[in-house]
Amino acid sequence: MKRHYLLVMVLCSMFFIASCAETPFESFPDDSKEEEEEVVTPPDADDQEDTLHEWDNEKLVTELEAEDGLLQNAISEKSINGYSGTGYVAGLWNSEASITVKFNVPERALYRLYIRYSTVGGNSHNLIVNDQLSELCQLAFPVSEGFELRDMGKYILEKGENSITFKAGWGDVYIDKFIIYTALRNEYSISETLVNPNADESARSLYAYLLNNFGKKIISGYLEGRTVANVTDCRPMLYGWDLTSYTEGYPYNWSNEANNGQGGHVFGSVDSKVIESALEWYKTTQSQGIVTLHWHWCSPTGGKPGTNTFYTEFTDFDVSKAVEDGTEENKLILRDIDAVASKLKKLQEAGVPVLFRPLHEAGGGWFWWGAKGAEPCKKLWNLLYDRLTNVHEINNLIWVWSSNEEEWYPGNDKVDIVGYDSYPGDFNVGVQNYMFNELYNLTGGKKIIAMTENGPLPDPDKCFLQDAPWALFMGWGDLLYEQNHSSHIVDVFHNKNVLTVKY
The missing domain is CATH 2.60.120.260 (Galactose-binding domain-like)
Known part of the structure; x- marks a missing residue:
């Protein structure tokens, strides 16, 4: 698996947003309260046709x-x-x-x-x-x-x-x-405030919107502004872009002088215009869309040009050294974070909030940031948060963690949303109850839970019925078509409890 995500949503209550089934869009809740409150938001999809016996206790x-x-x-x-x-x-x-x-x-x-x-x-x-x-x-x-x-x-x-x-x-x-x-249905106690006490209004408004809809609607998502085939009048509310090319370790920069003038890949950052593309798409939605940014972080050193150096197998970069102050690896990590910060600032300046999901799938170990175990990875998360928030003063980010292992979790005080990248196999449209349950237990029911990447699309009605109401899904590239029947894609995007945009 190789996945990650970050989402950005611009809110505008002046515009109508609805699912393709014409379900009225939930209005944004008031986020002007000064004190932090704990709110209980039990998932409860409206008008479920299927019903289940409800228990009074677990026995x-x-x-x-x-x-x-x-x-x-x-x-x-x-x-x-x-x-x-x-x-x-x-x-x-x-x-x-x-x-x-x-x-x-x-x-x-x-x-x-x-x-x-x-x-x-x-x-x-x-x-x-x-x-x-x-x-x-x-x-x-x-x-x-x-x-x-x-x-x-x-x-x-x-x-x-x-x-x-x-x-x-x-x-x-x-x-x-x-x-x-x-089994009893889950109960939630989710804070109305973000982990960054200086989060700006755009981030607070997006988070309030996500919180208000969690358990009631599912936000549809896909990659890089692509059209979803066979869903003519429905567009995903959320789109994802990758920050991978913005650091000096990017291994796919092209040089005509490489290989004795034959041309080839070399290390070096490339301005792929990802941020500009995201902003342009966002404008076309009349500020209704959610931009999701993920980061296949190419290793700052190590590996060879033309290989995916974000994978552990293609680099010898040592994250345990990178989180030690003053090491060469640490200096290179800070260089990369600063490079990405300059891009994120463009979104902040444009008033776009971002669901930011770095260091995804850390517990799997297949990416270099997870190659040395949980502790170095959690230190890197803290370093990344501190650098972007306190040094660069980027306050439009909502921080999303997508690895379900308990020992890897940075903690409820350092994460806004938890997620899972779901690839259960072709045409498996099950709701993945086990992983939802894992994330619920991981956070004690105190965080929004999202399907941050997926191949097969989970059946929305069964998500609510089976008490696994993922806040959103994000189809991953061609896997959307390879692992879902076309009729299922249409059904999901037209479901009355799935949020899309029209533009």
Whole structure:
């Protein structure tokens, strides 16, 4: 995966903004209050046609031993101590392996799933509820000490018999049992103020708008002002651009003198006019649009021209040295931040607020900023925030973090919005309940939660029904068409609870 994001939205209550289904746009809330308040914003989509039984509390429904289920290319073992029942299921390193358990529940409703597991390394697996292959949910298990219980999120189960299939992906994990509880809907306590106490009016207004719509509407997004094919009168409200070319380590500058006059790529910044493009698009929306900026930060040194040096595999740049004051790596990091700051200032001067999402997918380790572990990355986040906010006085940014691992999280006091970059596979339009639940638990229900990048578009109605009301989505380039059927794209952009712009 390679993804990131930042969003910028210019607000203008004089103009009408609506979904293509003609849903009235929510007015911007008053952001003039001086005191910080905690507000509760429980997701509640209006006029849902589908209904579920609502529980008064969370209570145990059933426990299912994994070894008693239907095993495909997996085996029952007993060599690891601490299991329940008669053993646990092993062999799940094999992508053809699976466990299926069947059970009954009393009502059609939301239920919470816990899995008792053990693992010693990274992994990614899949969950299928009632054979709904197009709604497969990605799972990941952190390293454990023996068998541990993991909250896997909430799922709709039907009255009577249901099935859950655990399908192996990659990385080994041992499954002991599945536990089902009734589930309550999430409650939120989200601050009305941004983490930057000097945030300007444009940023405060955008944030108030996002907060007001969270749980009620989903903001549609795409890349770089491109038209969404087959959706003629609907345009995404949010567009994303990449800041990658603005630093000296950019490896795709072209020089006719390189390679003994044959021409070739060299290191050097390139003015790709990304900021100008974003501003121009923003104007065409009559200040209704949201510009999202992401940053594939090419390593300040290391690597070779013509390679993607933001990837760990293509550079030897050491982020742990970059966050130490006075090192050469630190000086180069500051140089890059200053270069990007000069571009961000153009947006601030134009009155455009920005949802800024640097250091995306850090916990995966595939980008250099995540290559040395969580602590150097969090230090880099703090350095970046301090440099842009306190040195360059850029106050139009809303800070967005998109990595779900607990040990990597900078903290609620340093992040405005949390997000997840979702690539569950072609045509998998499931709402990705597990990752939404991870982010909810990560922040204690105190942050807006967004799908900051995606291939397949989640089904908006099911997002609300299944208590995973992503604040926005942002389709990633050609994957929008490669991983979604055209009819689904049309349905999503015309959904009454999806916000778009017309211009």
